[in-house]
Amino acid sequence: MPNTNKINANEYQQFKSFLEETCGILLGDGKQYLIVSRLAKLLRAEQVSDLGELLTQIRQPGQQRLRDAVIDAMTTNETSWFRDQSPFNVLEQSIFPQIEEKQGQIGYRIWSAACSSGQEPYTISITLSEYLASAPQSKLRNMQVVATDISESMLDEAKLAHYQDANLDRGLSETRKRSYFKKAAGGWTVSDEIKRRVSFKPQNLLTSYAGLGKFDIIFCRNVLFYFSPERKTDILKRMAAIMSPGGYLFLGASETTMGYSDDFDMIRSPAGVFFQLKS
Numbered sequence: 552m553p554n555t556n557k558i559n560a561n562e563y564q565q566f567k568s569f570l571e572e573t574c575g576i577l578l579g580d581g582k583q584y585l586i587v588s589r590l591a592k593l594l595r596a597e598q599v600s601d602l603g604e605l606l607t608q609i610r611q612p613g614q615q616r617l618r619d620a621v622i623d624a625m626t627t628n629e630t631s632w633f634r635d636q637s638p639f640n641v642l643e644q645s646i647f648p649q650i651e652e653k654q655g656q657i658g659y660r661i662w663s664a665a666c667s668s669g670q671e672p673y674t675i676s677i678t679l680s681e682y683l684a685s686a687p688q689s690k691l692r693n694m695q696v697v698a699t700d701i702s703e704s705m706l707d708e709a710k711l712a713h714y715q716d717a718n719l720d721r722g723l724s725e726t727r728k729r730s731y732f733k734k735a736a737g738g739w740t741v742s743d744e745i746k747r748r749v750s751f752k753p754q755n756l757l758t759s760y761a762g763l764g765k766f767d768i769i770f771c772r773n774v775l776f777y778f779s780p781e782r783k784t785d786i787l788k789r790m791a792a793i794m795s796p797g798g799y800l801f802l803g804a805s806e807t808t809m810g811y812s813d814d815f816d817m818i819r820s821p822a823g824v825f826f827q828l829k830s
């Protein structure tokens with residue numbers, strides 16, 4: 552188990568660089584305690600004595616699995632159902648009706664770009680089901696949600712779609728729980744109606760988006776704030792390039808495109824704020 556006192560300045564610097572270069576996360580100064588608390592279990596399991604030895608190992612070829620496990624341990628996966636509420640109100644009240652009015656497109660797509668354990672993409676799918684209930688002739692019926700994350704363990708949890716009561720209590724009403732989940736051993740499983748629209752795949756936001764296809768709506772929430780201004784600019788530019796004309800972008804409540812991208816307008820709708828690709 553590493554000890555904060557045993558992490559020397561040089562190792563700390565090297566670990567910070569590894570993290571920034573591989574997943575974009577900027578570790579501030581004095582965060583040795585975070586490394587200790589997050590890596591202790593992994594180091595024990597891998598029988599690695601300290602941070603110095605870990606740095607040696609992750610630099611070696613053939614250690615992708617260990618590099619991934621380190622990133623997995625260092626990322627923050629905090630999420631909840633209907634997180635911040637407003638984006639989902641905006642979707643249902645403003646954006647779905649606006650897309651409905653657009654001419655001629657079929658096959659609408661939403662990207663949940665750092666989906667953690669699945670609450671965000673499943674919340675989007677629940678929101679769509681609720682919208683469709685009042686718009687039975689809608690052309691959004693076949694809308695697909697592509698959910699990605701850098702963390703394989705989060706993607707495994709998300710695909711399992713099985714949650715404990717305590718987890719569902721974070722943001723989900725009793726009515727929604729009973730409508731969109733099935734009681735299953737030790738918790739609740741997302742219903743097929745909600746699951747079938749959502750697909751999961753690994754995607755590091757720092758690497759190419761080629762192969763993801765085009766999106767009408769992108770959710771990229773509560774992840775950009777870990778990144779440097781240069782990384783934010785680069786990610787927003789590449790997201791803009793794979794959005795349909797007039798596409799919609801949701802960021803976290805404390806995040807913005809301002810200062811990082813000129814590709815989007817900030818729109819204040821009655822239900823809340825979102826960003827729209829300039830035409």
Ligand SMILES: C[S@@+](CC[C@H](N)C(=O)[O-])C[C@H]1O[C@@H](n2cnc3c(N)ncnc32)[C@H](O)[C@@H]1O
Pocket residue numbers: 573574575576626627628629630631634664665666667668671699700701702705754755756757771772773774803
């Ligand atoms: C705080 S959670 C946000 C989850 C969800 N979007 C929300 O707002 O509730 C941040 C997620 O970003 C993921 N992440 C961190 N760095 C990433 C990267 N470079 N590429 C893709 N995902 C990343 C983490 O694994 C984590 O699941």
